[in-house]
Amino acid sequence: MVSPFQLLGWHWLTNDVAAGPIVRISPNEVAVNELASVKEVHRIGSGFGKSEWYPIISGESPANAGLFSQRDPKKHAIRRKLFSQPFSKAGIQEWEEMLKDRVNMAIAGMGKMAARDGGVADVLEWWTFMTTDVIAELGFGENFHALETGQPSQYTKDLLKTFILSGLRADFPFLFILAKYLPIPPLQHAVGAFRRLEIYGEQAIAKYRVMEKNGGCRKTLFTNMAEGAIDDKAIAREAQNLIIAGTDTTSVTLTYLVWAVASHPNVKSKLLEEIRQKIHSDTFGTADTEELPYLQAVIQETLRLYGAAPGGLPRLAPAGGRVLSEVFVPEGTVVTTHAYSLHRDANIYADPHRQVFKPERWFSPTQAMKDAFMPFGGGTRVCIGVHLAKFEIALGAITFFLAYPNAQVAPQTTAGDMEFENFFLIAPKSHKCFIKLD
Ligand code: HEM
Secondary structure, three states: OOOHHHHHOOOOOOOOHHHOOEEEEEOOEEEEOOHHHHHHHHOOOOOOEEOOHHHHHHOOOHHHOOOOOOOOHHHHHHHHHHHHHHHOHHHHHOOHHHHHHHHHHHHHHHHHHHHHOOOEEEHHHHHHHHHHHHHHHHHHOOOOOHHHHOOOOHHHHHHHHHHHHHHHHHHOHHHHHHHOOOOOHHHHHHHHHHHHHHHHHHHHHHHHHHHHHOOOOOOOOOOOOOOOOOOHHHHHHHHHHHHHHHOHHHHHHHHHHHHHHHHOHHHHHHHHHHHHHHOOOOOOOHHHHOOOHHHHHHHHHHHHHHOOOOOEEEEEOOOOOEEEOOEEEOOOOEEEEEHHHHOOOOOOOOOOOOOOOOHHHHOOOOHHHHHHOOOOOOHHHOOOOHHHHHHHHHHHHHHHHHHOOOOEEOOOOOOHHHOEEEEOEEEEOOOOOEEEOO
Protein backbone atom coordinates (compact mmCIF):
# COMPACT_ATOMS: atom_id res chain seq x y z
CA MET A 1 0.00 0.00 0.00
CA VAL A 2 1.18 3.52 -0.68
CA SER A 3 1.14 5.71 2.40
CA PRO A 4 0.12 9.40 2.26
CA PHE A 5 3.62 10.19 3.49
CA GLN A 6 5.10 8.45 0.48
CA LEU A 7 2.78 10.26 -1.87
CA LEU A 8 3.71 13.60 -0.53
CA GLY A 9 7.38 12.77 -0.35
CA TRP A 10 7.69 13.54 3.34
CA HIS A 11 9.25 10.29 4.42
CA TRP A 12 12.87 10.87 3.74
CA LEU A 13 14.71 12.16 6.76
CA THR A 14 13.63 9.42 9.11
CA ASN A 15 16.39 7.07 8.11
CA ASP A 16 19.11 8.83 10.06
CA VAL A 17 22.39 7.01 10.37
CA ALA A 18 21.81 6.75 14.12
CA ALA A 19 18.51 4.93 13.55
CA GLY A 20 20.38 1.94 12.10
CA PRO A 21 21.07 0.41 8.69
CA ILE A 22 17.47 -0.69 8.12
CA VAL A 23 14.36 0.87 9.64
CA ARG A 24 10.71 -0.10 9.25
CA ILE A 25 8.89 3.15 8.56
CA SER A 26 5.39 1.89 7.78
CA PRO A 27 3.71 -1.54 7.90
CA ASN A 28 4.99 -2.45 4.45
CA GLU A 29 7.99 -0.19 4.02
CA VAL A 30 11.61 -0.23 5.14
CA ALA A 31 14.28 2.41 4.62
CA VAL A 32 17.83 1.14 4.13
CA ASN A 33 20.92 3.18 4.69
CA GLU A 34 23.81 0.74 4.67
CA LEU A 35 25.96 1.11 1.58
CA ALA A 36 26.01 -2.61 0.71
CA SER A 37 22.21 -2.81 0.91
CA VAL A 38 21.68 0.36 -1.09
CA LYS A 39 24.03 -0.94 -3.78
CA GLU A 40 22.09 -4.22 -3.86
CA VAL A 41 18.76 -2.42 -4.28
CA HIS A 42 20.05 -0.39 -7.25
CA ARG A 43 22.26 -3.11 -8.75
CA ILE A 44 21.39 -3.75 -12.39
CA GLY A 45 19.56 -7.08 -12.49
CA SER A 46 18.81 -7.16 -8.75
CA GLY A 47 15.06 -7.37 -9.42
CA PHE A 48 14.12 -4.39 -7.23
CA GLY A 49 11.68 -2.53 -9.52
CA LYS A 50 9.99 0.83 -9.02
CA SER A 51 6.99 0.70 -6.67
CA GLU A 52 3.40 1.75 -7.44
CA TRP A 53 4.22 5.20 -6.04
CA TYR A 54 5.54 6.24 -9.49
CA PRO A 55 2.40 5.85 -11.63
CA ILE A 56 0.30 7.28 -8.81
CA ILE A 57 2.38 10.42 -8.37
CA SER A 58 2.67 10.95 -12.14
CA GLY A 59 -1.01 10.21 -12.80
CA GLU A 60 0.01 7.80 -15.58
CA SER A 61 -1.63 4.40 -16.17
CA PRO A 62 0.52 1.39 -17.16
CA ALA A 63 -0.67 1.89 -20.75
CA ASN A 64 0.60 5.45 -21.03
CA ALA A 65 3.48 5.42 -18.54
CA GLY A 66 6.45 7.60 -19.48
CA LEU A 67 10.12 6.91 -18.90
CA PHE A 68 10.07 8.05 -15.25
CA SER A 69 7.03 6.08 -14.10
CA GLN A 70 7.25 2.95 -16.29
CA ARG A 71 7.43 -0.07 -13.95
CA ASP A 72 7.73 -2.82 -16.53
CA PRO A 73 11.50 -3.38 -16.97
CA LYS A 74 11.22 -4.47 -20.62
CA LYS A 75 9.05 -1.52 -21.65
CA HIS A 76 11.31 0.80 -19.68
CA ALA A 77 14.44 -0.54 -21.43
CA ILE A 78 12.87 0.05 -24.87
CA ARG A 79 11.89 3.64 -24.05
CA ARG A 80 15.22 4.35 -22.35
CA LYS A 81 17.12 3.20 -25.43
CA LEU A 82 15.26 5.76 -27.53
CA PHE A 83 16.36 8.51 -25.15
CA SER A 84 19.94 7.42 -24.66
CA GLN A 85 21.53 9.13 -27.70
CA PRO A 86 19.77 12.52 -27.39
CA PHE A 87 20.64 12.62 -23.66
CA SER A 88 24.21 11.32 -24.04
CA LYS A 89 27.07 13.72 -23.39
CA ALA A 90 27.66 14.13 -27.15
CA GLY A 91 23.92 14.55 -27.76
CA ILE A 92 23.67 17.35 -25.21
CA GLN A 93 26.83 19.02 -26.51
CA GLU A 94 25.04 19.58 -29.82
CA TRP A 95 22.92 22.11 -27.90
CA GLU A 96 25.92 23.99 -26.55
CA GLU A 97 25.18 27.34 -28.25
CA MET A 98 21.57 27.36 -27.08
CA LEU A 99 22.65 26.46 -23.52
CA LYS A 100 25.23 29.24 -23.44
CA ASP A 101 22.74 31.73 -24.84
CA ARG A 102 20.19 30.90 -22.11
CA VAL A 103 22.84 31.08 -19.38
CA ASN A 104 23.93 34.53 -20.64
CA MET A 105 20.32 35.70 -20.67
CA ALA A 106 19.87 34.56 -17.05
CA ILE A 107 23.02 36.41 -15.97
CA ALA A 108 21.84 39.57 -17.78
CA GLY A 109 18.38 39.22 -16.19
CA MET A 110 19.92 38.98 -12.70
CA GLY A 111 21.96 42.11 -13.49
CA LYS A 112 18.83 44.04 -14.51
CA MET A 113 16.97 42.90 -11.41
CA ALA A 114 19.90 43.95 -9.20
CA ALA A 115 20.14 47.37 -10.89
CA ARG A 116 16.47 47.89 -10.00
CA ASP A 117 16.50 46.31 -6.52
CA GLY A 118 19.48 47.77 -4.68
CA GLY A 119 22.14 45.45 -6.11
CA VAL A 120 20.32 42.27 -5.12
CA ALA A 121 18.87 39.52 -7.36
CA ASP A 122 16.86 36.38 -6.65
CA VAL A 123 19.08 33.83 -8.38
CA LEU A 124 16.59 30.98 -7.92
CA GLU A 125 14.05 32.84 -10.01
CA TRP A 126 16.48 33.41 -12.90
CA TRP A 127 17.93 29.91 -12.86
CA THR A 128 14.35 28.60 -13.01
CA PHE A 129 13.56 30.79 -16.03
CA MET A 130 16.73 29.48 -17.62
CA THR A 131 16.07 25.78 -17.05
CA THR A 132 12.45 26.19 -18.17
CA ASP A 133 13.42 27.86 -21.43
CA VAL A 134 16.13 25.25 -22.04
CA ILE A 135 13.88 22.23 -21.55
CA ALA A 136 10.96 23.79 -23.48
CA GLU A 137 13.32 24.22 -26.43
CA LEU A 138 14.60 20.65 -26.10
CA GLY A 139 11.21 19.03 -25.55
CA PHE A 140 8.81 21.10 -27.67
CA GLY A 141 11.10 23.13 -29.95
CA GLU A 142 9.42 26.19 -28.43
CA ASN A 143 10.66 29.25 -26.64
CA PHE A 144 8.63 29.92 -23.49
CA HIS A 145 10.25 33.40 -23.29
CA ALA A 146 10.58 33.22 -19.50
CA LEU A 147 14.05 34.77 -19.69
CA GLU A 148 12.96 37.50 -22.09
CA THR A 149 9.87 38.52 -20.14
CA GLY A 150 11.15 37.72 -16.64
CA GLN A 151 7.86 35.83 -16.13
CA PRO A 152 7.02 32.12 -15.99
CA SER A 153 4.62 31.02 -18.75
CA GLN A 154 1.11 29.85 -17.82
CA TYR A 155 2.20 26.38 -18.88
CA THR A 156 5.08 26.31 -16.40
CA LYS A 157 2.90 27.65 -13.60
CA ASP A 158 0.34 24.93 -14.28
CA LEU A 159 2.97 22.26 -14.46
CA LEU A 160 4.56 23.07 -11.14
CA LYS A 161 1.16 23.45 -9.47
CA THR A 162 0.06 20.04 -10.71
CA PHE A 163 3.29 18.39 -9.63
CA ILE A 164 2.54 19.28 -6.02
CA LEU A 165 -1.17 18.55 -6.44
CA SER A 166 -0.64 15.11 -7.95
CA GLY A 167 0.02 13.69 -4.48
CA LEU A 168 -3.32 15.08 -3.37
CA ARG A 169 -5.06 13.78 -6.47
CA ALA A 170 -3.66 10.30 -5.89
CA ASP A 171 -4.68 10.27 -2.24
CA PHE A 172 -8.12 11.87 -2.61
CA PRO A 173 -9.31 11.13 -6.18
CA PHE A 174 -12.96 11.68 -5.23
CA LEU A 175 -12.18 15.33 -4.41
CA PHE A 176 -11.01 15.86 -7.95
CA ILE A 177 -14.13 14.17 -9.36
CA LEU A 178 -16.31 16.34 -7.15
CA ALA A 179 -14.40 19.44 -8.18
CA LYS A 180 -15.87 19.17 -11.67
CA TYR A 181 -19.34 19.74 -10.18
CA LEU A 182 -18.75 21.78 -7.05
CA PRO A 183 -17.61 25.40 -6.94
CA ILE A 184 -14.47 24.83 -4.83
CA PRO A 185 -12.07 27.32 -6.48
CA PRO A 186 -8.67 25.76 -5.57
CA LEU A 187 -9.76 22.34 -6.78
CA GLN A 188 -11.33 23.72 -9.93
CA HIS A 189 -8.11 25.58 -10.68
CA ALA A 190 -6.21 22.33 -10.22
CA VAL A 191 -8.52 20.39 -12.54
CA GLY A 192 -8.23 23.23 -15.05
CA ALA A 193 -4.45 23.10 -14.82
CA PHE A 194 -4.30 19.32 -15.41
CA ARG A 195 -6.54 19.71 -18.47
CA ARG A 196 -4.68 22.75 -19.87
CA LEU A 197 -1.42 20.82 -19.68
CA GLU A 198 -2.75 17.91 -21.69
CA ILE A 199 -4.19 20.20 -24.35
CA TYR A 200 -1.04 22.31 -24.51
CA GLY A 201 1.26 19.30 -24.93
CA GLU A 202 -0.83 17.82 -27.72
CA GLN A 203 -1.20 21.17 -29.51
CA ALA A 204 2.54 21.82 -29.29
CA ILE A 205 3.36 18.50 -30.93
CA ALA A 206 0.62 18.97 -33.58
CA LYS A 207 2.07 22.42 -34.38
CA TYR A 208 5.53 20.87 -34.56
CA ARG A 209 4.29 18.29 -37.07
CA VAL A 210 2.85 21.00 -39.34
CA MET A 211 6.14 22.93 -39.24
CA GLU A 212 8.02 19.69 -39.91
CA LYS A 213 5.96 19.16 -43.07
CA ASN A 214 6.72 22.68 -44.20
CA GLY A 215 10.40 22.25 -43.40
CA GLY A 216 10.50 25.02 -40.78
CA CYS A 217 10.62 23.26 -37.44
CA ARG A 218 13.34 23.51 -34.82
CA LYS A 219 15.16 20.40 -33.71
CA THR A 220 14.07 18.74 -30.46
CA LEU A 221 15.27 15.78 -28.41
CA PHE A 222 12.68 13.69 -30.26
CA THR A 223 13.60 14.76 -33.78
CA ASN A 224 15.83 11.86 -34.71
CA MET A 225 13.84 9.11 -33.06
CA ALA A 226 12.88 6.39 -35.52
CA GLU A 227 9.62 7.11 -37.33
CA GLY A 228 6.72 5.73 -35.28
CA ALA A 229 8.96 4.63 -32.39
CA ILE A 230 6.83 6.73 -30.08
CA ASP A 231 3.48 8.30 -30.98
CA ASP A 232 2.65 11.98 -30.67
CA LYS A 233 0.58 11.61 -27.50
CA ALA A 234 3.51 9.85 -25.84
CA ILE A 235 5.94 12.53 -27.07
CA ALA A 236 3.70 15.24 -25.60
CA ARG A 237 3.65 13.40 -22.28
CA GLU A 238 7.38 12.76 -22.22
CA ALA A 239 8.11 16.39 -23.11
CA GLN A 240 5.85 17.49 -20.27
CA ASN A 241 7.54 15.07 -17.86
CA LEU A 242 10.95 16.35 -18.91
CA ILE A 243 9.90 19.87 -17.99
CA ILE A 244 8.98 18.66 -14.49
CA ALA A 245 12.11 16.52 -14.15
CA GLY A 246 14.53 18.98 -15.72
CA THR A 247 13.48 22.41 -14.44
CA ASP A 248 13.48 22.76 -10.66
CA THR A 249 15.98 19.93 -10.14
CA THR A 250 18.70 21.85 -11.94
CA SER A 251 17.71 25.38 -10.93
CA VAL A 252 17.54 24.46 -7.23
CA THR A 253 20.91 22.68 -7.32
CA LEU A 254 22.54 25.59 -9.15
CA THR A 255 21.01 28.01 -6.65
CA TYR A 256 22.47 26.06 -3.72
CA LEU A 257 25.85 26.03 -5.51
CA VAL A 258 25.87 29.83 -5.85
CA TRP A 259 24.69 30.26 -2.26
CA ALA A 260 27.26 27.80 -0.86
CA VAL A 261 30.14 29.32 -2.84
CA ALA A 262 29.08 32.87 -1.98
CA SER A 263 28.92 31.83 1.71
CA HIS A 264 32.48 30.41 1.66
CA PRO A 265 34.92 33.13 0.54
CA ASN A 266 37.87 30.69 0.46
CA VAL A 267 35.96 28.38 -1.91
CA LYS A 268 34.95 31.34 -4.06
CA SER A 269 38.50 32.64 -4.42
CA LYS A 270 39.86 29.19 -5.39
CA LEU A 271 37.07 28.76 -7.90
CA LEU A 272 37.64 32.21 -9.39
CA GLU A 273 41.38 31.62 -9.59
CA GLU A 274 40.85 28.43 -11.57
CA ILE A 275 38.22 29.94 -13.87
CA ARG A 276 40.35 33.01 -14.61
CA GLN A 277 43.41 30.86 -15.26
CA LYS A 278 41.70 28.48 -17.66
CA ILE A 279 38.89 30.42 -19.31
CA HIS A 280 40.33 33.14 -21.50
CA SER A 281 37.43 34.18 -23.66
CA ASP A 282 33.69 33.88 -23.82
CA THR A 283 34.01 31.21 -26.51
CA PHE A 284 34.45 28.51 -23.87
CA GLY A 285 32.17 25.51 -24.23
CA THR A 286 30.85 22.44 -22.46
CA ALA A 287 34.07 20.46 -23.00
CA ASP A 288 36.08 23.21 -21.25
CA THR A 289 33.93 22.86 -18.13
CA GLU A 290 35.32 19.35 -17.67
CA GLU A 291 38.87 20.68 -17.59
CA LEU A 292 38.23 22.63 -14.38
CA PRO A 293 38.89 20.21 -11.49
CA TYR A 294 38.01 22.66 -8.73
CA LEU A 295 34.70 23.55 -10.41
CA GLN A 296 33.93 19.84 -10.81
CA ALA A 297 34.69 19.30 -7.10
CA VAL A 298 32.38 22.21 -6.19
CA ILE A 299 29.62 20.63 -8.28
CA GLN A 300 30.15 17.22 -6.62
CA GLU A 301 30.06 18.78 -3.15
CA THR A 302 26.90 20.73 -4.03
CA LEU A 303 25.25 17.54 -5.29
CA ARG A 304 26.31 15.70 -2.13
CA LEU A 305 24.65 18.24 0.17
CA TYR A 306 22.01 19.87 -2.01
CA GLY A 307 21.17 17.52 -4.90
CA ALA A 308 17.53 18.27 -5.63
CA ALA A 309 16.08 14.76 -5.15
CA PRO A 310 17.66 13.42 -1.93
CA GLY A 311 14.59 11.63 -0.54
CA GLY A 312 13.34 8.06 -0.67
CA LEU A 313 13.35 6.28 -4.01
CA PRO A 314 10.79 3.50 -3.47
CA ARG A 315 11.46 0.05 -4.89
CA LEU A 316 9.71 -3.32 -4.37
CA ALA A 317 11.49 -6.36 -2.91
CA PRO A 318 11.49 -9.01 -5.67
CA ALA A 319 10.02 -12.53 -5.72
CA GLY A 320 11.28 -14.65 -2.83
CA GLY A 321 12.27 -11.57 -0.81
CA ARG A 322 15.84 -10.55 -0.06
CA VAL A 323 18.16 -10.24 2.93
CA LEU A 324 19.25 -6.63 3.41
CA SER A 325 21.51 -5.62 6.31
CA GLU A 326 20.96 -9.07 7.89
CA VAL A 327 17.17 -8.66 7.90
CA PHE A 328 14.86 -10.75 5.69
CA VAL A 329 12.70 -8.40 3.63
CA PRO A 330 9.66 -10.24 2.21
CA GLU A 331 8.64 -10.02 -1.42
CA GLY A 332 6.52 -6.93 -2.16
CA THR A 333 7.90 -4.84 0.69
CA VAL A 334 8.61 -1.25 -0.31
CA VAL A 335 12.32 -0.55 0.16
CA THR A 336 13.51 3.05 0.00
CA THR A 337 17.06 4.34 -0.28
CA HIS A 338 17.94 7.94 0.57
CA ALA A 339 20.81 9.97 -0.84
CA TYR A 340 20.23 12.44 2.00
CA SER A 341 21.34 9.97 4.69
CA LEU A 342 24.04 8.24 2.66
CA HIS A 343 25.65 11.56 1.73
CA ARG A 344 25.87 12.43 5.42
CA ASP A 345 27.20 9.10 6.67
CA ALA A 346 30.29 9.92 8.75
CA ASN A 347 31.70 6.44 8.10
CA ILE A 348 31.93 7.39 4.45
CA TYR A 349 32.40 11.17 4.33
CA ALA A 350 34.60 12.93 6.89
CA ASP A 351 32.78 15.90 8.48
CA PRO A 352 29.73 15.15 6.40
CA HIS A 353 27.27 17.77 7.56
CA ARG A 354 25.85 20.75 5.92
CA GLN A 355 28.06 23.42 7.42
CA VAL A 356 31.14 21.65 6.05
CA PHE A 357 31.15 22.52 2.36
CA LYS A 358 34.48 21.05 1.35
CA PRO A 359 35.03 20.55 -2.40
CA GLU A 360 38.61 19.37 -1.76
CA ARG A 361 37.28 16.04 -0.45
CA TRP A 362 36.55 15.13 -4.08
CA PHE A 363 40.20 15.37 -5.21
CA SER A 364 40.93 11.84 -4.02
CA PRO A 365 37.62 10.17 -3.18
CA THR A 366 37.60 6.70 -1.59
CA GLN A 367 35.73 3.88 -3.29
CA ALA A 368 33.02 4.14 -0.60
CA MET A 369 32.56 7.86 -1.32
CA LYS A 370 32.11 7.11 -5.01
CA ASP A 371 29.74 4.20 -4.36
CA ALA A 372 27.62 6.15 -1.89
CA PHE A 373 27.31 9.20 -4.12
CA MET A 374 23.88 8.95 -5.71
CA PRO A 375 22.32 12.38 -6.28
CA PHE A 376 21.03 11.08 -9.61
CA GLY A 377 19.76 7.72 -8.30
CA GLY A 378 21.27 4.48 -9.54
CA GLY A 379 21.19 1.38 -11.73
CA THR A 380 18.95 1.21 -14.77
CA ARG A 381 16.80 4.05 -13.37
CA VAL A 382 19.63 6.54 -12.93
CA CYS A 383 18.70 10.05 -14.05
CA ILE A 384 18.74 10.40 -17.83
CA GLY A 385 19.30 14.16 -17.56
CA VAL A 386 22.64 13.94 -15.78
CA HIS A 387 24.75 15.40 -18.62
CA LEU A 388 22.28 18.16 -19.36
CA ALA A 389 22.07 19.06 -15.67
CA LYS A 390 25.84 19.03 -15.16
CA PHE A 391 26.50 21.20 -18.22
CA GLU A 392 23.83 23.69 -17.22
CA ILE A 393 25.25 23.86 -13.71
CA ALA A 394 28.86 24.20 -14.89
CA LEU A 395 28.13 26.83 -17.55
CA GLY A 396 25.88 28.68 -15.11
CA ALA A 397 28.50 28.69 -12.32
CA ILE A 398 31.38 29.84 -14.55
CA THR A 399 29.38 32.60 -16.20
CA PHE A 400 27.88 33.77 -12.91
CA PHE A 401 31.16 34.06 -10.98
CA LEU A 402 32.98 35.67 -13.92
CA ALA A 403 30.21 38.27 -14.16
CA TYR A 404 29.78 38.76 -10.41
CA PRO A 405 33.06 37.89 -8.66
CA ASN A 406 32.04 39.87 -5.57
CA ALA A 407 28.76 38.00 -5.11
CA GLN A 408 27.68 37.63 -1.48
CA VAL A 409 24.58 36.25 0.18
CA ALA A 410 22.23 39.23 0.71
CA PRO A 411 20.90 39.94 4.22
CA GLN A 412 17.35 39.19 2.95
CA THR A 413 18.33 35.51 2.70
CA THR A 414 18.97 33.77 6.01
CA ALA A 415 20.23 30.25 6.71
CA GLY A 416 16.62 29.43 7.71
CA ASP A 417 15.37 30.52 4.28
CA MET A 418 17.71 27.99 2.69
CA GLU A 419 16.48 25.06 4.80
CA PHE A 420 14.82 22.42 2.65
CA GLU A 421 11.18 22.21 1.74
CA ASN A 422 10.57 18.68 0.47
CA PHE A 423 7.96 17.45 -1.99
CA PHE A 424 10.13 14.64 -3.38
CA LEU A 425 12.17 17.46 -4.95
CA ILE A 426 13.65 19.90 -2.48
CA ALA A 427 13.61 23.70 -2.67
CA PRO A 428 14.72 26.46 -0.32
CA LYS A 429 11.87 27.05 2.14
CA SER A 430 11.53 30.70 1.14
CA HIS A 431 11.55 29.83 -2.59
CA LYS A 432 13.97 32.70 -2.98
CA CYS A 433 17.71 33.14 -2.78
CA PHE A 434 18.83 36.75 -2.77
CA ILE A 435 22.44 37.39 -3.75
CA LYS A 436 24.14 40.78 -3.67
CA LEU A 437 25.89 40.87 -7.00
CA ASP A 438 28.56 43.59 -6.52
C1 HEM B 1 20.61 18.41 -10.60
C2 HEM B 1 19.62 18.00 -11.38
C3 HEM B 1 18.94 16.66 -11.26
C4 HEM B 1 18.85 15.80 -10.20
C5 HEM B 1 19.46 15.98 -8.80
C6 HEM B 1 18.09 14.66 -10.64
C7 HEM B 1 17.81 13.55 -9.86
C8 HEM B 1 17.20 12.41 -10.33
C9 HEM B 1 17.04 11.19 -9.56
C10 HEM B 1 17.48 10.99 -8.10
C11 HEM B 1 16.42 10.28 -10.35
C12 HEM B 1 16.03 8.85 -9.97
C13 HEM B 1 14.58 8.80 -9.54
C14 HEM B 1 14.16 7.43 -9.03
O1 HEM B 1 14.87 6.45 -9.13
O2 HEM B 1 13.05 7.40 -8.53
C15 HEM B 1 16.16 10.91 -11.63
C16 HEM B 1 15.52 10.30 -12.69
C17 HEM B 1 15.18 10.94 -13.85
N1 HEM B 1 15.55 12.22 -14.21
FE1 HEM B 1 16.71 13.50 -13.13
N2 HEM B 1 17.70 14.85 -11.93
C18 HEM B 1 18.21 16.06 -12.36
C19 HEM B 1 18.06 16.61 -13.62
C20 HEM B 1 17.32 16.08 -14.65
C21 HEM B 1 17.14 16.67 -15.96
C22 HEM B 1 17.81 17.97 -16.42
C23 HEM B 1 16.30 15.84 -16.66
C24 HEM B 1 15.78 15.95 -18.06
C25 HEM B 1 15.65 16.99 -18.74
C26 HEM B 1 15.97 14.72 -15.80
C27 HEM B 1 15.15 13.68 -16.17
C28 HEM B 1 15.00 12.51 -15.43
C29 HEM B 1 14.23 11.35 -15.90
C30 HEM B 1 13.45 11.24 -17.20
C31 HEM B 1 14.36 10.36 -14.91
C32 HEM B 1 13.77 8.95 -14.94
C33 HEM B 1 14.79 8.03 -15.60
C34 HEM B 1 14.37 6.56 -15.70
O3 HEM B 1 13.61 6.09 -14.87
O4 HEM B 1 14.84 5.91 -16.64
N3 HEM B 1 16.60 14.90 -14.59
N4 HEM B 1 16.66 12.20 -11.60
